[in-house]
Amino acid sequence: LGCLWVVATPIGHRDDLSARAIETLRAVAVIAAEDTRHSRPLLLHHNIDTPLIALHEHNERDAVEAIVRRMQGGEAVALISDAGTPLISDPGFRLVRAARAAGIRCIPVPGACAAIAALSVAGLPSDRFVFEGFLPPKAAARRSRLQELAGDARTLIFYESSHRVAESLADMRDVFGAGREAVLARELTKLFETVLGEPLGLLAARVTADPDQQRGECVILVAGRGEEADAKLAEGRRVFAILREELP
Numbered sequence: 676l677g678c679l680w681v682v683a684t685p686i687g688h689r690d691d692l693s694a695r696a697i698e699t700l701r702a703v704a705v706i707a708a709e710d711t712r713h714s715r716p717l718l719l720h721h722n723i724d725t726p727l728i729a730l731h732e733h734n735e736r737d738a739v740e741a742i743v744r745r746m747q748g749g750e751a752v753a754l755i756s757d758a759g760t761p762l763i764s765d766p767g768f769r770l771v772r773a774a775r776a777a778g779i780r781c782i783p784v785p786g787a788c789a790a791i792a793a794l795s796v797a798g799l800p801s802d803r804f805v806f807e808g809f810l811p812p813k814a815a816a817r818r819s820r821l822q823e824l825a826g827d828a829r830t831l832i833f834y835e836s837s838h839r840v841a842e843s844l845a846d847m848r849d850v851f852g853a854g855r856e857a858v859l860a861r862e863l864t865k866l867f868e869t870v871l872g873e874p875l876g877l878l879a880a881r882v883t884a885d886p887d888q889q890r891g892e893c894v895i896l897v898a899g900r901g902e903e904a905d906a907k908l909a910e911g912r913r914v915f916a917i918l919r920e921e922l923p
């Protein structure tokens with residue numbers, strides 16, 4: 676029986692491809708890629724000339740069957756997406772599920788993921804978080820999803836497209852409150868990488884006023900409910916402790 680290697684690729688910087696990922700992508704019989712034209716330059720840069728086949732949203736059902744058959748015939752297959760970790764707001768779920776159902780071993784080759792990269796530099800609580808992926812594009816559905824999340828105490832992580840980022844931040848401000856701490860992580864690992872942390876009111880206003888902040892790819896992170904209150908409490912306690920030391 677063959678196996679399925681699920682390989683993370685860079686989210687921007689092309690050298691964020693691990694040595695093991697390169698070795699794996701060179702060794703497999705075929706690479707299933709979301710967009711073969713998009714992935715070829717990255718693979719060529721790393722001297723990988725393994726044949727590519729397409730596996731995207733629109734052909735996933737049919738492609739899965741053919742790929743599973745190849746693995747049942749003994750071939751090793753790698754799955755990659757356009758950027759980051761496959762299956763994370765990207766195709767691959769059906770393939771992994773079908774492979775596992777067929778008793779085929781699925782092996783992760785971990786690497787970049789925009790949500791985790793953003794969380795690692797946001798400075799928001801990272802012990803508990805929830806990945807929400809993309810919000811619904813329509814305003815009413817987006818707001819009702821946000822409302823469902825308003826009471827969650829965990830850090831919220833969203834993917835958003837650049838042309839909706841201002842709108843989404845404004846909705847978040849309205850639903851979560853202008854004082855809720857948030858971070859916009861844009862163009863991570865790329866030339867114009869920016870990580871802006873501000874209360875939602877200020878962040879929404881800044882992004883609306885500055886078209887440069889509405890370019891490229893971005894992750895929005897929002898502190899869970901109560902975090903601001905907890906932070907103020909902790910700061911109060913810290914100041915009190917200092918004062919107590921100083922007072923006669």
Ligand code: SAM
Binds near residue numbers: 756835836
């Ligand atoms: N599979 C990918 C991963 O592991 O992160 C995510 C793919 S999803 C189709 C693309 C979204 O991820 C973008 O709209 C953006 O929200 C986020 N993203 C991808 N690359 C990014 C980057 N370099 N900086 C910030 N966000 C990024």
